[in-house]
Amino acid sequence: MYKYDPIDQQIVNERVAQYRDQTRRYIAGELSDEEYRPLRLQNGLYIQRHAPMLRIAIPYGLLASKQLRKLADITKKYDRGYGHFSTRQNLQLNWPKLEDTPDILAELATVEMHAIQTSGNCIRNITTDQFAGIAPDEIIDPRAIAEIMRQWSTFHPEFALLPRKFKIAVSGTTQDRAIVQAHDIGLEFYKDSNDQMAIKVWVGGGLGRTPILGTVIREHLEWQHILSYCEAVIRVYNVHGRRDNAYKARIKILVKALGIEEFKRQVEEEWAHLKDGPLTITNAELDRVAQYFEPMPYETLPAHDPSFDAAIACNPAFATWVKRSVQPHRVPGYRAVTLSLKPHGKAPGDVTSEQMHVVADLADAYSFGELRSSHEQNLILADVKLSDLFAVWEKARAAGLATPNIGLLTDIICCPGGDFCSLANAKSIPIAEAIQNQFDDLDYLHEIGDIELNISGCMNACGHHHVGHIGVLGVDKDGSEWYQVTIGGKQGNDASIGSVIGPSFSAEEMPGVVQKLIEVYIRERHEDERFIDTVRRLGIAPFKAHVYADQKKGATA
Amino acid sequence: MSNLIRLNAEGVAEIVQDEWIRVIPTALGEESVRKQAGKVVLFKLTGETTFTPEQIADTQIPATGKVLVPLTVWQARKAELQARFDAGDVGIVLATHETAEALQAEFSDMNSLPLVAVFVERFADGRIFTLGNWLRTRFGYKNELRAIGDVLRDQLFFHKRSGFNSFLIRADRSAQEAVASLNDFSQPYQGAVDDVPVWRRVNRS
Structure with a gap:
């Protein structure tokens, strides 16, 4: 790194x-x-x-x-x-x-860390795929450019006081895991027809109060121009973005107000002045930064490991964990491990000081001393040998980090909510905990299969509820806390924003509502069909009918 | 005590006397809403105060001395200011919603102006930085570029990097103390008006 x-x-x-x-x-x-x-x-x-x-x-x-x-x-x-x-x-x-x-x-x-621009109306922390550099479907490792952009954006004098926050995500894989379409600028790296690194630029995506997926503003941008192009985009935004109303100040509102064609015209006009200037990234600078992201010194290993195969065969709990928590790796004999920060009944994403020490020790012993955090709020050991997986599992399990629920219903994305955040309309952590307790049966969870449930305590959408297969949004009605439910949201290349199923629910009703949504899915699903696919095939009507079946008299607010 | 900081030819900050008299139109009536920067922005941007023709007509311009006048006042009353402009005694104030193009429409040679100031009503209005950048890099303005209004020390480093070379610190704050913030960072990362990106500036390998 x-x-x-x-x-x-x-x-x-x-x-x-x-x-x-x-x-x-x-x-x-x-x-x-x-x-x-x-x-x-x-x-x-x-x-x-x-x-x-x-x-x-x-x-x-x-x-x-x-x-x-x-x-x-x-x-x-x-x-x-x-x-x-x-x-x-x-x-x-x-x-x-x-x-x-x-x-x-x-x-x-003292350990090369900071809290710079993690909030405020400026360019925020640039995010990416947690499997960058090791994912089998990766075309380009975007981290060197991400680091160059981190430096460029740090205390950028012109963009220190933008109309509103500005989020950038980068991704270099065929399957997008960084939700580039839900960012102010999303950068999708690919190899062009000349086999050169190029970037597809998305602009004007964002969740929050007005969820909008981004639009492609440029299909092909040579990597050398990424800084000058981003400056052109952000400059147009800095000058023309609304400053009178914080709810209408994100770039997505400007892009919609102008239309993508006019916005693009202004950006291109600005870029014409900047292109090929001093912001053009040199090969020397890319090489200097890229050397820090060279592949790890991997051993040459066979694709299979007998001890691992044996452990899978005789230990069902280990096998279950491997099924959910171990992800493929581009190097034979290695895997990525996701450590779950979602044990049932605890605040999603929370980690104790002791657990952090355990994870640090695991990283040192088994994964070249490095780890990653994911936007799904888990921790990843990216480079674990097959033969070490059993040892990692035992140690992680002892520290409460091996709940085999990665990608399952209880792997909930959740903001801190009303327990901590002064912006929140409603609590989110107790809802997550109640749902986790309702579904505290691993066999049932595995039978439900891949599903994403995201909870935000207010429309600022830190919990990304719009792109959850099931999204839960805390709302305030006359001073009490209610929860609005959406289904059909999705992250990835085929991202979508979820649809509201109907009137909102009280906190106590929420586990039952999720239960009913799952019941419809189990009843209606085709073989090998994920929850999201069933929702896309059937629409929200059957889900809505079942959830509100008992409430025909309009009992809820 | 003056609250004006100016960078001298060597780029060293000095607190200097302000020889310019700022011309401020008489108190505003109702705030009027205008399209931002006169561009094809189809939504309103409220809160931009603009001067009415009556206000501009009523504005008192001192009979002598160097005067710093809003662009809108110049536009309406340039006939009476022309001779003083020719003598180098007129500077122009842009508001953050005004454009460098509008300034150039009045002064095809911007460097005929000894002073351009950008008035920032609220310090959090970052348009001032882009405006400074444009004036310097796009329009080739070389003379004094001054930040006025809600100008506070914690933004000075950004003002400086965006091309400003004088800073009128808000009256209730100390310019003496503010000077230190011009040097908050010794080797910034990115390119800006004042320098190229760090990787073109120094050898980092």
């Missing part, structure tokens, strides 16, 4: 000093709340319901074991001994003290 040189280190060190002084001035009353707000936000600090929340950046989800140990120690020293992995692959602390945050950042800087 990328290693800081003295320039990178100096920038994070100077950032700590800058932020320390800003926070000092705020505490001393020299900065107003309004003036301090964008400064703290661009350092990931929210003022929350109980305490500030600090969001630590994990660029494109890549972590070293040393960094995870530091995070573990920070959660012990400054928080309550746990952290929360977010849907932007970052780590959130729920209970830090404002006056401690400069010290936390100073500690992070």
Whole structure:
């Protein structure tokens, strides 16, 4: 993974000093709340319901074991001994003290980490596929460009105060796992007809209050021009995006207002001035950064391992875990392992300080000392030998990290919700826990098969509910918490936004509602048909009819 | 005590006396809504204050001295300002929703202006950065470019990198203290008005 040189280190060190002084001035009353707000936000600090929340950046989800140990120690020293992995692959602390945050950042800087631009109206952490570099369906490893873009976007002077937040995702696989269509800019890397790395650029996607999938603004962009092209897009947005209404300020609204053709015309006009200028990425710079993402020093291994095959044959629990939690790898004899942060009845994405140490140790022992976080809020050991899988499973299981539910109904994507977040309309974690408890039967879960259930506590959609096969959105009605249910959303190449099935439900009703949706699916599904496929084939009507069958008298709000 | 910071020819910040008198139209009546920047933007952008013809007509322009006037005032009253412009005593203020093109329509040689200022009503309005960039890189403006209005030290580094070389710090804040923030970072990553990307600037390999 990328290693800081003295320039990178100096920038994070100077950032700590800058932020320390800003926070000092705020505490001393020299900065107003309004003036301090964008400064703290661009350092990931929210003022929350109980305490500030600090969001630590994990660029494109890549972590070293040393960094995870530091995070573990920070959660012990400054928080309550746990952290929360977010849907932007970052780590959130729920209970830090404002006056401690400069010290936390100073500690992070010692392991080449920071909280820069994890919030605020600026370019956010760039996200990607958690299997980047190892996925069998990968055409281009996008991480070197992602790192170049991380550096370019860090304290970008022109884009420091955009109309609203700006999210970029990169993906270089045939099967998109980074939801590029749900980002302000989505970059899909491919090899063009000349076998050169090229990029398909999507613009104007986003979830939130107005979910819109992005539109292709450019089918073919040579990689050298990615910075100048993004500058042209963001410049048009910076000047013309709405600043009067935060709910209408994302680039997607501008793209819709202008129409993609006019928006594209303005971008191309701007780009004509920038193209081939100093922002053009040189081969030397790409090579310099790409050397940090070279393949690991893999052993030459056979495609099969007898001890692994034997363990599968005689240990059904291990076999079940392998089926859900072990993903293919491009190198023979290796696999990727997803460690579940979704044990039933716990807040999805939460991880304790002790568990972080266990994962760091596992990474050191079995996966070249590195790991990844996923937007599904799990952790990944990307390079595990087949012969080591059993040992990894035993240790992960002992630490509560081996629930075999990856990709199943209880692998819920969930924002922190009303328990922590001051933006939330409703709690989300208790809903996730109640659903997990309702479906706490592994055999049944496996019979239901692949399904994605996403929960957001408000329309800001941190839980990506719009693209969940089942999406749950917390809404506020006259001061009480209700939940709106959508079905038919999907991430990936054939992404779609879910449809609302009808009036919303109380928290107590939610596990039963999910149960009914599943009943319709089980009843109607064709062989080998996933939940999402059944919904797409039948539409929402049969699901709606069953869910609301008992409520014909209009009992719900 | 002046609150004006200016970078000298060597790029060193100095606190200097402000020799310009800012011409501010009389108090506004109702805020009017305008299409942003006069471009083909088909939705409204509320909250942009524009001056009415009456306000512009009523605006008091001091009889002597160097005057810094809003573009709209210049547009309506350039006849009476022309001689002072010829003497180098007129500077122009752009609001963040106005365009560099509109300025160029008035001054085909922008460098005939000794001073262009961009007025930022709220510090969080990042359009000022693009405007600065455009004036410098697209329109070749070389003279003093000043940030005025809600100008605070925590944005100065960005102003500087976007082409501004003078900064009128908001009156209730200390320009002396603000100077330090111009040097918050010694080797920024990206290219901007003031420099090329770091990988073209230094050898990182």
